[in-house]
Amino acid sequence: MTEKAPAYAILWASQTGNAEWIAKNIHKEAETRGFKGECFVMNEYELANMDKTGVLIFVTSNTGDGDPPDNSSKFWRFLRRQKDKEYFARCKVAVLGLGDTNYSNFNNSAIRLEKKVRDLGATVFYEKGLADDAEGLENVVDPWIENLWPVLSDYCEKKDTGVDPNAKLAAAMSEVKISPPTDADIAAQEPYSMTNRREKLPDVVTPYTTLQNSLVMNEQINGDANAIAGHKIHIDTEALANATQLTGLPRIPAASAKLVALDKGTEPSQKGSVPQFVYTPTPVMDAVVSKVSCISRKGALKRTLHLELDLGHETDFQPGDAFGVLAPNDEDLVQAVLRRLDIKTAEQEMQMYAVQGDDLPSHLKHATCVSMVDLFRYAVDITTAPRKALLRLLGEYTTNAQEKNQIMFLCSKQGTAQFNALREQQPTLLDILTTFPSCHPPIERLLDTLPAHMPRYYSIANSPLAHPRAIRFAFNIVQYTTADPYNVARKGVATTWLDNLTGMVEAAAHDAEPTLIDIAVKERIVVPIFFKINNNSFVLPTDTSKPMLLIGPGTGIAPFIGFLEHRDEQRKIRNSLGGVGAFPDRDIANDFGEIRVYYGFRERNKDYLFNTELEEFVQRGVISSLELAVSRESEKKTYVQDLIRRDKQELYDFIVNKGALIYVCGDAKGMATGVHEALADMLVEYGNMEKMEAIRTLTTWITEKRYLRDLVRYQSLRDLLAQYNANKTRQIYSGHKHHIDTLTT
Numbered sequence: 001m002t003e004k005a006p007a008y009a010i011l012w013a014s015q016t017g018n019a020e021w022i023a024k025n026i027h028k029e030a031e032t033r034g035f036k037g038e039c040f041v042m043n044e045y046e047l048a049n050m051d052k053t054g055v056l057i058f059v060t061s062n063t064g065d066g067d068p069p070d071n072s073s074k075f076w077r078f079l080r081r082q083k084d085k086e087y088f089a090r091c092k093v094a095v096l097g098l099g100d101t102n103y104s105n106f107n108n109s110a111i112r113l114e115k116k117v118r119d120l121g122a123t124v125f126y127e128k129g130l131a132d133d134a135e136g137l138e139n140v141v142d143p144w145i146e147n148l149w150p151v152l153s154d155y156c157e158k159k160d161t162g163v164d165p166n167a168k169l170a171a172a173m174s175e176v177k178i179s180p181p182t183d184a185d186i187a188a189q190e191p192y193s194m195t196n197r198r199e200k201l202p203d204v205v206t207p208y209t210t211l212q213n214s215l216v217m218n219e220q221i222n223g224d225a226n227a228i229a230g231h232k233i234h235i236d237t238e239a240l241a242n243a244t245q246l247t248g249l250p251r252i253p254a255a256s257a258k259l260v261a262l263d264k265g266t267e268p269s270q271k272g273s274v275p276q277f278v279y280t281p282t283p284v285m286d287a288v289v290s291k292v293s294c295i296s297r298k299g300a301l302k303r304t305l306h307l308e309l310d311l312g313h314e315t316d317f318q319p320g321d322a323f324g325v326l327a328p329n330d331e332d333l334v335q336a337v338l339r340r341l342d343i344k345t346a347e348q349e350m351q352m353y354a355v356q357g358d359d360l361p362s363h364l365k366h367a368t369c370v371s372m373v374d375l376f377r378y379a380v381d382i383t384t385a386p387r388k389a390l391l392r393l394l395g396e397y398t399t400n401a402q403e404k405n406q407i408m409f410l411c412s413k414q415g416t417a418q419f420n421a422l423r424e425q426q427p428t429l430l431d432i433l434t435t436f437p438s439c440h441p442p443i444e445r446l447l448d449t450l451p452a453h454m455p456r457y458y459s460i461a462n463s464p465l466a467h468p469r470a471i472r473f474a475f476n477i478v479q480y481t482t483a484d485p486y487n488v489a490r491k492g493v494a495t496t497w498l499d500n501l502t503g504m505v506e507a508a509a510h511d512a513e514p515t516l517i518d519i520a521v522k523e524r525i526v527v528p529i530f531f532k533i534n535n536n537s538f539v540l541p542t543d544t545s546k547p548m549l550l551i552g553p554g555t556g557i558a559p560f561i562g563f564l565e566h567r568d569e570q571r572k573i574r575n576s577l578g579g580v581g582a583f584p585d586r587d588i589a590n591d592f593g594e595i596r597v598y599y600g601f602r603e604r605n606k607d608y609l610f611n612t613e614l615e616e617f618v619q620r621g622v623i624s625s626l627e628l629a630v631s632r633e634s635e636k637k638t639y640v641q642d643l644i645r646r647d648k649q650e651l652y653d654f655i656v657n658k659g660a661l662i663y664v665c666g667d668a669k670g671m672a673t674g675v676h677e678a679l680a681d682m683l684v685e686y687g688n689m690e691k692m693e694a695i696r697t698l699t700t701w702i703t704e705k706r707y708l709r710d711l712v713r714y715q716s717l718r719d720l721l722a723q724y725n726a727n728k729t730r731q732i733y734s735g736h737k738h739h740i741d742t743l744t745t
């Protein structure tokens with residue numbers, strides 16, 4: 001046995017908070033178990049003295065196309081530049097990856113990270129865990145952590161705390177005995193029925209409410225507290241009835257947050273229209289809505305809005321760059337959650353607090369002067385289906401034995417099927433608290449456990465050459481009904497908020513031809529945004545002669561509209577100069593590479609987005625060929641990947657011989673996988689390759705940024721469509737690329 005290390009270091013990288021939360025919980029539990037160590041975000045790797053620490057535990061998620069999260073970019077640069085091949089020779093490492101099998105580069109960052117540190121001399125002391133968000137991260141994360149402890153004690157010194165760690169961890173034990181409910185407990189719990197779900201499912205999901213801009217209108221907070229009620233969740237408890245013990249429960253999340261009340265009269269500090277504590281990597285800008293249009297037509301499955309925001313001054317950006325929108329949680333939902341948590345008066349809502357505690361999650365770190373209501377508007381996610389750890393926590397604060405058994409069952413091994421069914425119902429925090437009326441969690445413990453409320457990212461669909469102080473973007477309004485038999489109407493957070501803000505486009509939504517509406521100046525509608533740093537490389541090459549293949553069905557076309565507008569402007573500039581530099585007679589056509597566009601939609605008269613723009617780009621020669629995949633106009637459904645297959649010989653020449661860059665934007669699962677397959681088959685047929693070699697070639701192209709993908713995981717479109725057809729309810733699925741709305745998390 002090798003000498004044990006005196007301490008461990010955990011290094012995490014997280015884009016939306018999961019990896020951070022998991023890493024910090026591992027750290028707290030390790031300390032409770034008597035290990036000594038520290039926990040850092042990867043970009044602060046210098047603080048970890050990695051080469052000397054001995055035991056390193058890496059927890060990383062993925063973003064983009066198998067890329068590491070932004071807060072590890074500096075660390076990756078350090079790894080890439082590391083010349084000392086023995087840098088990690090003294091280190092024992094373990095890697096936990098959080099990924100999603102809806103993306104083809106599943107857990108790429110974790111896999112690459114393990115390989116990289118190994119190449120730099122590290123020894124892997126514990127097999128890496130690769131968790132899948134599509135299935136539920138807990139399925140891999142919990143056993144991975146459970147089995148880490150005995151292995152870790154072989155490699156890392158453990159203090160004898162004088163206390164039996166198992167006793168100390170009793171509160172976090174992973175097994176519970178089922179306590180028999182009393183008759184009163186049973187009587188107190190209303191069984192689930194279609195009538196006690198509280199909220200009647202509307203015949204048609206109407207997109208508009210009278211909700212005002214809650215960001216700027218504080219008077220709003222005293223709105224009707226009973227405006228919405230939660231839905232009761234359906235739980236099949238047959239398996240529970242036969243169980244006597246539940247096992248495999250997640251640990252209770254470590255306690256950290258403390259709410260310290262500030263003096264009455266303390267004013268909340270604002271950063272423009274959002275509270276100061278909301279952390280953004282670049283400054284928040286209060287962009288003003290200058291144009292709104294509905295670019296899908298009547299009868300389209302999804303309603304698509306196109307917004308133009310005035311930034312107030314010329315700004316440095318590129319078409320395709322991502323920016324974040326800081327949308328609050330739905331105000332009615334916030335109000336209802338607060339009431340349920342016994343925050344009943346306006347005074348209680350507006351009470352200011354400092355959130356204090358060791359190792360607070362990033363989204364609470366700056367909350368030193370924040371009102372109770374703003375914590376629920378901007379800090380925590382109250383709409384995403386719960387993690388098992390949240391249910392476990394709620395179980396601790398549930399007094400009715402019957403309800404408590406059910407919650408514990410849902411997060412136990414025995415209740416796996418029921419937990420999956422629960423996720424399908426996509427309950428909000430309010431729904432869970434409605435289902436378990438005797439559950440009264442302290443707000444501080446909820447702050448510890450609820451995920452971070454995230455900005456939603458969109459990509460810029462215009463050129464700064466055409467509109468230097470404006471950004472445009474397009475998105476589908478996320479509204480859908482959960483799978484049978486739950487049938488609960490759900491709305492995306494950000495897209496619904498934007499839709500409500502700009503609700504005056506309602507009239508246009510009912511017109512056969514959508515019209516561009518100029519918002520009257522008196523209606524100053526503010527959308528707080530910030531630019532993403534480390535913007536992806538999903539932007540135009542500076543060399544205008546580089547040929548490009550652009551593949552983007554649905555709203556995936558939006559960044560390409562920006563690309564095309566940019567090339568169009570560049571062509572106009574060169575034309576106006578009468579040629580190029582020292583060669584005024586040169587034909588500018590040679591300076592602009594061919595651009596081929598593959599675009600897909602359902603029906604020409606319903607959701608052929610940006611049709612006018614695209615056809616004009618063809619006429620002006622900006623687009624060399626526009627191939628349209630129309631999926632619902634004939635018996636045979638045609639998708640973009642079918643057209644790639646049809647044209648594979650020409651495309652082989654275009655990509656391999658002419659060196660065209662490939663851009664794919666949109667759905668990660670169906671579309672991107674189909675396109676990837678079609679490209680691989682193209683290489684097999686015309687590049688004389690085996691399938692494996694073709695796949696490897698595509699991976700190399702991705703690494704070399706010749707093949708760029710900007711993908712988002714949509715919830716199964718097939719499920720939603722099946723339901724749409726079954727219910728004939730108006731459902732509009734999904735959002736836009738980058739967009740992480742309730743539907744996609």
Ligand SMILES: Cc1cc2nc3c(=O)[nH]c(=O)nc-3n(C[C@H](O)[C@H](O)[C@H](O)COP(=O)(O)O)c2cc1C
Pocket residue numbers: 013014015016017018019020060061062063064065066067069098099100101103104105106107108133137711712738740
């Ligand atoms: C925009 C986006 C892109 C993603 N790309 C990938 C990917 O390429 N491969 C993968 O395995 N997971 C991918 N994921 C899934 C995340 O890794 C997973 O949801 C994880 O739980 C997020 O953890 P975090 O909150 O710590 O960032 C992606 C998620 C999003 C939102």
